[in-house]
Amino acid sequence: MTPQIVTPRSNEPINPCSAKSKVGLLDPKGAEVFSHDSCQGIKQGIRRYDVKVTAHPQTNPRDYKMVLKTHQLIPHPDLTTIVQQHQQHPWQKPCPAHTRTAFEALRERYEDDPRPLILDSFCGTGMSTAKLAARFPDALVVGVDQSAHRLTKHRAATLDNYLLLQAEAETFWYCLAEAGLTVAAHWILYPNPWPKASQFKRRVHGHGAFPVLARLGGEVELRTNWNVFAEEFAQAAPLIGLNGTLETFTPDEHMTLFERKYRERGHALWRFRGKFCN
Numbered sequence: 001m002t003p004q005i006v007t008p009r010s011n012e013p014i015n016p017c018s019a020k021s022k023v024g025l026l027d028p029k030g031a032e033v034f035s036h037d038s039c040q041g042i043k044q045g046i047r048r049y050d051v052k053v054t055a056h057p058q059t060n061p062r063d064y065k066m067v068l069k070t071h072q073l074i075p076h077p078d079l080t081t082i083v084q085q086h087q088q089h090p091w092q093k094p095c096p097a098h099t100r101t102a103f104e105a106l107r108e109r110y111e112d113d114p115r116p117l118i119l120d121s122f123c124g125t126g127m128s129t130a131k132l133a134a135r136f137p138d139a140l141v142v143g144v145d146q147s148a149h150r151l152t153k154h155r156a157a158t159l160d161n162y163l164l165l166q167a168e169a170e171t172f173w174y175c176l177a178e179a180g181l182t183v184a185a186h187w188i189l190y191p192n193p194w195p196k197a198s199q200f201k202r203r204v205h206g207h208g209a210f211p212v213l214a215r216l217g218g219e220v221e222l223r224t225n226w227n228v229f230a231e232e233f234a235q236a237a238p239l240i241g242l243n244g245t246l247e248t249f250t251p252d253e254h255m256t257l258f259e260r261k262y263r264e265r266g267h268a269l270w271r272f273r274g275k276f277c278n
């Protein structure tokens with residue numbers, strides 16, 4: 001059954017594009033999606049980069065020009081300096097209202113039923129969130145994406161240990177860290193690559209919020225189809241105390257829709273798996 005958007009108080013269906021206030025998306029099978037200002041999310045989804053994958057199959061892992069339109073063929077030369085600057089000058093940004101609301105929804109749920117937290121940042125439609133919830137039944141799995149449009153495409157699973165939240169990932173991490181919450185594991189699957197070198201600071205590891213991940217702790221798995229992004233992440237990780245390994249891999253089954261798309265197109269896939277040592 002398709003989840004329906006309802007206001008949390010009235011349970012009346014609303015039009016996502018006219019919703020300017022807090023809306024919650026409650027699926028009938030238990031998974032809870034919390035959303036805010038859906039129209040803005042949709043506009044952002046259109047305005048922002050959304051993975052320009054070419055239609056050509058790509059079988060040679062080194063043939064990255066076929067995977068993604070970019071002039072950046074090697075890791076960004078200023079990577080170390082930028083990450084270190086971000087560590088020295090801790091990132092601060094006012095938390096958007098929707099992210100604060102989403103965080104409070106998580107906190108309430110967590111306080112009622114404390115369990116190990118698994119974070120699925122940039123979860124898109126939440127396919128991976130539901131899969132992780134099935135794989136880790138004792139955990140509370142939290143999928144976070146800023147796009148209400150993507151979240152409304154979630155296919156609800158008959159599980160009650162996951163939560164989908166419309167939130168800005170970076171400020172959400174900050175909220176968790178400030179509240180002293182840590183995670184058992186953090187999945188970051190196919191985040192937007194921001195392929196121009198000038199967009200480096202928008203990439204997960206180039207972002208000012210990257211050091212906040214260290215405060216959340218736990219195990220981290222990042223997946224991408226762009227080798228430069230993967231190499232950059234693997235270089236940046238130990239700078240914030242995240243030790244792990246980078247490898248190409250072939251998934252047995254796809255965890256996300258983007259993973260499925262990339263597999264169908266024959267792209268090589270990379271994953272970094274590591275753990276914070278603190």
Ligand SMILES: C[S@@+](CC[C@H](N)C(=O)[O-])C[C@H]1O[C@@H](n2cnc3c(N)ncnc32)[C@H](O)[C@@H]1O
Pocket residue numbers: 045050051121122123124125144145146147150167168169170189190191192256257258259
């Ligand atoms: C390439 S898609 C990947 C989605 C999903 N992980 C998958 O593999 O199918 C990237 C997702 O990140 C979301 N996103 C981009 N920037 C974000 C941010 N700052 N906070 C939260 N979500 C963000 C987008 O809305 C989009 O759904």
